[in-house]
Amino acid sequence: MLALLALAALLGLFTILLINFRTKPVDKSGRSGADQHARPRDGYLAEVSRLQPSDACARAESSPEGLSQTEADARLTKFGPNLIAREAKATVLQELWSRARNPLNALLISLATVSYFSGDVRAAVVIASMVVLAIGTAFIQEHRSNEAAAKLRAMVHTTASVRRTPNDTNVPFAEIPIERLVPGDIVRLSAGDIIPAELRLLEAKDLFINQSTLTGEAMPAEKYAQATDHDCEDPFDLPNICFMGANVVSGFGMGLILRTGPKTFFGQLAHQIAGRRVPTAFDQGINKFTWLMIRFILVMVPTVFLINGLTKHDWLEALLFAVAVAVGLTPEMLPMIVTVNLAKGAIAMSGKKVIVKRLNAIQNFGAMDVLCTDKTGTLTQDRIILKRCLDIYGEDSDRVLEYAYLNSHFQSGLKNLLDVAVLEHHELAAAIRPDHHFKKIDEIPFDFNRRRMSVLVQGDDGKHLLICKGAVEEVFSISKRYEAGTDCGLLDTSHFDAAKRETAELNADGFRVIAVAYKEMPPEQTVYAVADESNLTLLGYIAFLDPPKESAAQAISDLAKAGVSVKILTGDNETVTRKICKDVGLKVDRIVLGSEIEHLSDDALSDLATATIVFAKLSPPQKAKVIEALHRKGHVVGYLGDGINDGPALKVADVGISVDTAVDIAKESADIILLEKNLLVLDEGVIEGRRVFANITKYIKMGASSNFGNMFSVLGASIFLPFLPMAPIQVLSNNLLYDFSQTTIPTDNVDEEYLASPRKWDISNIFKFMIFIGPISSIFDYATYGMMLFVFNAWTSPSLFQTGWFVESLLTQTLIIHIIRTARIPFLQSHASPALIATTIIICAIGIALPYTWVGSVLGFTPLPSLYWPLVGAMLLTYAVLTHFVKVWFIRSWGL
Numbered sequence: 001m002l003a004l005l006a007l008a009a010l011l012g013l014f015t016i017l018l019i020n021f022r023t024k025p026v027d028k029s030g031r032s033g034a035d036q037h038a039r040p041r042d043g044y045l046a047e048v049s050r051l052q053p054s055d056a057c058a059r060a061e062s063s064p065e066g067l068s069q070t071e072a073d074a075r076l077t078k079f080g081p082n083l084i085a086r087e088a089k090a091t092v093l094q095e096l097w098s099r100a101r102n103p104l105n106a107l108l109i110s111l112a113t114v115s116y117f118s119g120d121v122r123a124a125v126v127i128a129s130m131v132v133l134a135i136g137t138a139f140i141q142e143h144r145s146n147e148a149a150a151k152l153r154a155m156v157h158t159t160a161s162v163r164r165t166p167n168d169t170n171v172p173f174a175e176i177p178i179e180r181l182v183p184g185d186i187v188r189l190s191a192g193d194i195i196p197a198e199l200r201l202l203e204a205k206d207l208f209i210n211q212s213t214l215t216g217e218a219m220p221a222e223k224y225a226q227a228t229d230h231d232c233e234d235p236f237d238l239p240n241i242c243f244m245g246a247n248v249v250s251g252f253g254m255g256l257i258l259r260t261g262p263k264t265f266f267g268q269l270a271h272q273i274a275g276r277r278v279p280t281a282f283d284q285g286i287n288k289f290t291w292l293m294i295r296f297i298l299v300m301v302p303t304v305f306l307i308n309g310l311t312k313h314d315w316l317e318a319l320l321f322a323v324a325v326a327v328g329l330t331p332e333m334l335p336m337i338v339t340v341n342l343a344k345g346a347i348a349m350s351g352k353k354v355i356v357k358r359l360n361a362i363q364n365f366g367a368m369d370v371l372c373t374d375k376t377g378t379l380t381q382d383r384i385i386l387k388r389c390l391d392i393y394g395e396d397s398d399r400v401l402e403y404a405y406l407n408s409h410f411q412s413g414l415k416n417l418l419d420v421a422v423l424e425h426h427e428l429a430a431a432i433r434p435d436h437h438f439k440k441i442d443e444i445p446f447d448f449n450r451r452r453m454s455v456l457v458q459g460d461d462g463k464h465l466l467i468c469k470g471a472v473e474e475v476f477s478i479s480k481r482y483e484a485g486t487d488c489g490l491l492d493t494s495h496f497d498a499a500k501r502e503t504a505e506l507n508a509d510g511f512r513v514i515a516v517a518y519k520e521m522p523p524e525q526t527v528y529a530v531a532d533e534s535n536l537t538l539l540g541y542i543a544f545l546d547p548p549k550e551s552a553a554q555a556i557s558d559l560a561k562a563g564v565s566v567k568i569l570t571g572d573n574e575t576v577t578r579k580i581c582k583d584v585g586l587k588v589d590r591i592v593l594g595s596e597i598e599h600l601s602d603d604a605l606s607d608l609a610t611a612t613i614v615f616a617k618l619s620p621p622q623k624a625k626v627i628e629a630l631h632r633k634g635h636v637v638g639y640l641g642d643g644i645n646d647g648p649a650l651k652v653a654d655v656g657i658s659v660d661t662a663v664d665i666a667k668e669s670a671d672i673i674l675l676e677k678n679l680l681v682l683d684e685g686v687i688e689g690r691r692v693f694a695n696i697t698k699y700i701k702m703g704a705s706s707n708f709g710n711m712f713s714v715l716g717a718s719i720f721l722p723f724l725p726m727a728p729i730q731v732l733s734n735n736l737l738y739d740f741s742q743t744t745i746p747t748d749n750v751d752e753e754y755l756a757s758p759r760k761w762d763i764s765n766i767f768k769f770m771i772f773i774g775p776i777s778s779i780f781d782y783a784t785y786g787m788m789l790f791v792f793n794a795w796t797s798p799s800l801f802q803t804g805w806f807v808e809s810l811l812t813q814t815l816i817i818h819i820i821r822t823a824r825i826p827f828l829q830s831h832a833s834p835a836l837i838a839t840t841i842i843i844c845a846i847g848i849a850l851p852y853t854w855v856g857s858v859l860g861f862t863p864l865p866s867l868y869w870p871l872v873g874a875m876l877l878t879y880a881v882l883t884h885f886v887k888v889w890f891i892r893s894w895g896l
Helices: 002-021 043-049 053-059 069-079 092-100 103-117 121-153 265-273 281-312 315-329 334-350 361-367 398-410 417-423 426-432 472-477 493-508 552-561 574-583 602-611 620-632 644-652 664-669 679-720 728-742 763-791 798-820 834-852 854-858 868-894
Strands: 159-165 173-177 186-190 198-210 221-223 247-259 354-356 370-373 385-391 438-444 452-459 464-471 479-484 487-490 511-521 536-545 565-569 591-593 614-616 637-640 655-659 672-674
Touching: 043 053, 043 198, 043 247, 053 198, 053 247, 069 159, 103 121, 186 198, 198 438, 281 315, 281 334, 281 679, 281 763, 315 728, 334 354, 334 361, 334 679, 354 679, 361 655, 361 679, 370 620, 370 679, 385 398, 385 417, 398 417, 398 426, 398 438, 398 452, 398 464, 398 511, 398 536, 417 536, 464 472, 464 536, 472 479, 472 493, 472 511, 472 536, 493 511, 493 536, 493 574, 552 565, 552 679, 565 620, 574 591, 574 614, 602 620, 614 620, 620 637, 620 644, 637 644, 644 655, 644 664, 655 664, 672 679, 679 763, 679 798, 728 798, 728 834, 763 798, 763 868, 798 834, 798 868, 834 854
Parallel strands: 370 565, 370 637, 479 536, 565 614, 591 614, 637 655, 655 672
Antiparallel strands: 159 173, 159 186, 186 247, 198 221, 198 247, 354 672, 385 536, 438 452, 452 464, 464 511, 479 487, 511 536
């Protein structure tokens, strides 16, 4: 009866253990989709949506000119920062409690309680001390690492363009962190921006918003500034209300902030799901290993319990020993080892100008074997220069430059590097004086389907001009006439052929060519749409040069040596792309165009993506499609991008990489942010990711092989010994000391050959390693049993036997990490870090001295005979040599 009760108690403890290790897969970014939740009826938003823009400002106690800085500061104090619910920063007490509240510590405290009420107060004190030491060690390591990692993530800010009036003096828009926005602020929106709060549009032009984060609807919704008189059951259908968490796909607008932070719908939704995420490949690898260990525990511990209960007839002692064995087999230090390794990697990468937003992305960074990137700013200097302004005959034309300048000056949307290059011609600003001689009437914003944008201006003469600039093919398709100096006429086939030759020659020299056209419009027309972009007069082209980076060729070579192939995914044309690739030493046999992949099957695209280095003229969805094709071939894919057109690719990549100067949606989608857009920086980050993964797998391989070997040792000893092979308190002490010796693994050195190629999770390889390396320790455990029983006659001295096995077990487990940590000959060809060597020496010294101290007597140890030490020393040397040779054979057969 007592045996059944003890077994039931043991199974109950394991049920708690299983629950503790179970991981719930949820959404990576906290986005479960509002379509899964009841959408609120919101009277305030509906009321404001019916008001005219000026009345809406009054309702929010603001004005179209924005708030004064003084009022904004007061409202920030009243409403708090514009932050949504997220995994809140834990207090010190909360961190301590999170370390303490787990089934493993519950088992230890249970043991301490049983010992105390059994009259063994000293054992209870020792066990309680072990709990305090274990919790304290984990807390100190993780707290320091988490603090450092949090400071690094805080270096990356998302900003909003806000109109503020300090001291009631009107000023233009300025960029401020979105957390400082308050209700009543006036913000400006353009393509690539994240909607920073719930807002009412005051102005909008061809504004399309992606609300899929909130609604689950993939298609962008067009938003307007006009007041609405329709009743909407769903607030997301309000045409002039934008919601926090959405992003601007195209167009531009200006809005009045109504609500911020947790009071927004996104904030309320995020509060329910803060801190939840989909397990990454890294999480899944850790979980698979944990469950592998749990399966061993579920088999091992009940077996040990029953064997000892049946052979020793002391079911309580058998239960305590089985529970102690369970604690010894459980990799309880794994969460701390993982966290410290990742945080240490993030800190090291920050020194290389790489900021890690999501710690678990570090492992994917190291596992990456394909890096997809746009060429602009990666292969090139990201410093575009306007070099040529030509008419359709290839002659220099000041008029082309003037019209291009007016277009770039008056556009309200996202000004790209081409616009910046045009506007750097400051002499035109002085000569044309656009703000004095021209008045903006309207605008047709850029989008990635049309690949052009137009502005409508009225000159001093009263004429309305539509000035369009964009991709050559797209502007040609809407042009009917041409002008070149005093020459003008209808465009015909010969003109198109000449234009194509001219642009092809410029492209071949590395120039990016933009066409410029115009059209005179009726003065009475004030609102324009895409349909008005027709029958234009082609003026000519502006040609830009983006010189290749001097470091690009070296970076591509270094990445190739590290096992990472670089693929170019660009929206630019194939001629310019080929020229740039040639300049940086990237061999290109074939360039695949976006039009070629559109109708390919998944299998055909996967084969093509694997074999192709350069893709050109890709749309944003096509970039994502190529990455998904590479996934199907088993590649771990990184994507480097900084524009709104890179958003889809960043989301589907295994590791999304962006830069601190990127548009908001790119930074929000990325896992890693570069402070410098440079492939050399990436190469260093990849190596650091592999170093982090190497040190995590050292602990895992050590724990798996050691635990597997201990299983055979404990089972065998339990069968033939008339007493327990080690007292429960001794098992726990052994486990604590061993775990302490492993806490410095995150500081360890990693061999260069391990860093030379991508590293992925391979549980089958870890399982094989455990099967072949683990039993070696059992051989020497049984040799120790024989030595203690037949050399030192410990049959009648359980304390002597337990002391001898305790010391041998601790020394072998602590020293063997130096064999497993490297593929080389340890100590001679590869050296551990000073910290790991120090903890190894300290723990070995404690293990050797413990039997001769009062603490050892409390734990039930007895001094060992002098002959024990040379014998155990010989066993340790033999064990190390044998393990090394088996390790070398294993690596040759199955790899690291």
